[in-house]
Amino acid sequence: MQSYDDDWTDGERAVYDECYRYGTEWAGDPDTPTEDVQHVINLGQADDDSFTDAETDYQPLVDAVTQATGENITSVPASHDDPGFRGFVDGVRDATADEVFGL
Numbered sequence: 001m002q003s004y005d006d007d008w009t010d011g012e013r014a015v016y017d018e019c020y021r022y023g024t025e026w027a028g029d030p031d032t033p034t035e036d037v038q039h040v041i042n043l044g045q046a047d048d049d050s051f052t053d054a055e056t057d058y059q060p061l062v063d064a065v066t067q068a069t070g071e072n073i074t075s076v077p078a079s080h081d082d083p084g085f086r087g088f089v090d091g092v093r094d095a096t097a098d099e100v101f102g103l
Helices: 010-028 034-045 059-069 083-095
Strands: none
Touching: 010 034, 010 059, 010 083, 034 059, 034 083, 059 083
């Protein structure tokens, strides 16, 4: 289920939407390894405090944000406040059957 922050701009919501779509497509691709899907689910379930202002260079996520923003980036803030990060992990979680990973 898509989930915006109330204070996000229209641009941030658009990035979230694009990353969400990319995440659902990526998770639904039969060529995507289940370990990779589990990794993203674990990122999505982690508390922001455990990231301590970290950035992630996880390639499918970086690709999603690059595609959504049109900017060439090398990392994404590992934070649920970041629309790209949250959109991608929400999309992956929503595309994954609950019984598959025990969500």
